[in-house]
Amino acid sequence: MDPSEFRRHGHALVEWIADYLAGVERYAVLPRVAPGDVRDALPPSAPEEGDSFDEIFSDFERVLVPALTHWNHPGFFAYFPITASASGVLAEFLSAALNQQGMLWRTSPAATELEEVSLSWLRQLLGIGDAFEGVIYDTASISSLHALAAARQAAIPRVREEGLAGRRDVGALRVYCSEQAHSSIDKALLMLGLGLASLRRIPTDASFRMRADALRAAIAEDRAAGITPIAVVATVGTTSTTSVDPVAAIADICRDERIWLHVDAAYAGVTAMLPECASHFAGWDRADSIVVNPHKWLFTPFDLSAFYCRRMDVVREAFSLVPEYLKTAEGSRGVRNLMDTGVQLGRRFRSLKLWMILRHFGATRLRAVYREHMRLARGFAARVDEHPDFERVAPVPFGVVCFRALPRGLSLAAPDVDALNERLLDAVNASGDVFLSHTRLNERFVIRMAIGHLRTTDAHVDRAWQLITEHTAALARPR
């Protein structure tokens, strides 16, 4: 593609994207396609001779656009909503063109140092001390994997050299998290060779928060049985209900027991910018490591996970490894090379979008948006609370409301209430105007209303509530 062609197609894409982002509400949030539709609409093999970009783009519009789930739709209330903000999209466009590969300082001084600067900015906004060094990974799965790898490195002598297998001097190991912790913790333990049995899920209280007393008892019980605790994962903003583990009490336990504390604040961490949320974060800066995901609620195009660690030297001990072909004069003089903090050698220029977003929004506006999303969530929760046909099943510390329909006058057995709520969720999502997801709490099917998209307003939340109440009424009607 010559420069003039690039200009032509680039300008056309700018117009298309501007129209798309401004007009995304003309699409159903969830696409109306069946499995196989995309595959079957495309040729089975690559072309021998190249196609023009116009032809390719035409197929993109014809086949792919109808199969997009519109994470950009302000009626996206499923999982945790994310936003590709304009400054983030422009930064990614630049980043793709610059094609920096920041494995070494030398291979991109800009990417290496902007990662340090932008993570320092974010760290200060979050109120975590400068004892924490940061690194950007792709996902929270990878951040928590490195946290637990570092915990293993700190706990087990010579694990880097000798590993875990066939060692008489290494017994059973244990990692603790709450019943509500994210599946990425399980997956990290699978990867690390610890196995699912090494994970002990600590019971939660009525608000789905880890019970610190139960954690202390579990550690004592394990120690008595000869099991070595290596890490505790506390969550600020769990996936199902956004519940907040008592981090300060857990930090006390980890200090007493000398166990690595990792705080998973992938979703809710950004709200540490708000003074009124301070209580949720009490003690989190006593953790050994923290993960916060700007691609969740910091309006950053996917992917960008920020990992902070006060013992990054342990991460380096676990992973640093410099083959001859990657040795540089700067490296031998102690300049930071991103490849030393982790398993991935290559590093994308992700810091560009974080830096541009923090600058373009500014701290004041970020705080205002979080407050608005929480206001919307509280308003939705109030409607649930006031309506006799619904029950709210968890507190609402951030932007997520967990609830279910329980229509008056119907005396349904538990499985039937679940079935009614499943049908309700499907009916609401079939509207195309909104997309909500579900979870299961105390073995009951629960609907999650998650508010966090940048362009979500009262009108979108109103529409969700209207659909929910109308469909509930229809489902509750005798047939």
Next chain:
Amino acid sequence: MDPSEFRRHGHALVEWIADYLAGVERYAVLPRVAPGDVRDALPPSAPEEGDSFDEIFSDFERVLVPALTHWNHPGFFAYFPITASASGVLAEFLSAALNQQGMLWRTSPAATELEEVSLSWLRQLLGIGDAFEGVIYDTASISSLHALAAARQAAIPRVREEGLAGRRDVGALRVYCSEQAHSSIDKALLMLGLGLASLRRIPTDASFRMRADALRAAIAEDRAAGITPIAVVATVGTTSTTSVDPVAAIADICRDERIWLHVDAAYAGVTAMLPECASHFAGWDRADSIVVNPHKWLFTPFDLSAFYCRRMDVVREAFSLVPEYLKTAEGSRGVRNLMDTGVQLGRRFRSLKLWMILRHFGATRLRAVYREHMRLARGFAARVDEHPDFERVAPVPFGVVCFRALPRGLSLAAPDVDALNERLLDAVNASGDVFLSHTRLNERFVIRMAIGHLRTTDAHVDRAWQLITEHTAALARPR
């Protein structure tokens, strides 16, 4: 940023990027900055009030552009050159705006199915059979990590549940690769809890290829010592010299010994598209898993690693884990969800760029470009061979030439030859016109000339050779 602002800044970026890509040769390949320059030029904290995109972009040009290493420069001959091709850059722009998160089919049918389609297209171009299922990861480090995790899963009963630690029924384990294999294999073993001691590096022949006889002997010796072999990593295109392990012979051994065979073809795999390269790939489709990196030599903006596995069910056994909040009706009907094949839950819409690039280039042009790069490399190698002041130190199967200066008439001790070549490399790189990197072979410092950027021509290779010969002459002159 409102839509009109997005349009204005987007159009300006299109112009900037077009100018940048067309005019990248006005920059020095390696930037002339010192460690700390970028950090010190930026404010220590994020702004309270947002800045305009014009202000941000002005700082981008003032502070960051002078600190870029220009991977887009056609004089980039270091490591393995990469290219952000125009269609790839446009695809990434779209992908950022669409902000798909393809963890589940439901969260992006387009991303899920296009990944299948584009990987099938690439697989057919590479000539690997359809017994191989593909998945896209970020880097070869992550691809090989999953390959070795699957090998561990296949070899060790109940490793998913029980892990490796404290088990009397699991003894020492072993993974084999050549002395020339990439450091990502070491890092994978660190992550997996196998430890560096589990890696046995098999000696290579005079052409830096793994010696199959030595591999067979090592396995026998290990088995006799009670060590369990779990995987062999064969490399097609090693990092230092692009040497090619004898994959067919290694595959025979792995078949006889029932050991997982992983083929690391991250760099050279794409040349399987060329019939004249068939001998390098003999037997590779008998591997259990293969990694090929489109972000290396398929003109794909970083990052995109293609992982092919004929036993993807084992990868799923190792990592699949579906919490309630991610259960979907499609999932229970057997539709593929990307999150099941790996440790990362979130998946970016990377297949869009691979699909657009394969379509825009077409197979014919890809083959032509690879042939041109190899022609340039052979031409450079011929000059080295013909010049009395240089020696070539490895065969040139693809696009990389390893050589060193050994000026006539100077009788230098080995360390002085190394020092001369180090000075030569620094002097050549200081020109700003080219960037080459180095390795060490048989304990000697060796310069690598790696040709693979889309816009590299004879003129750029000529310039490199001119700089190399001129500086060698200057360094060899008596002082």
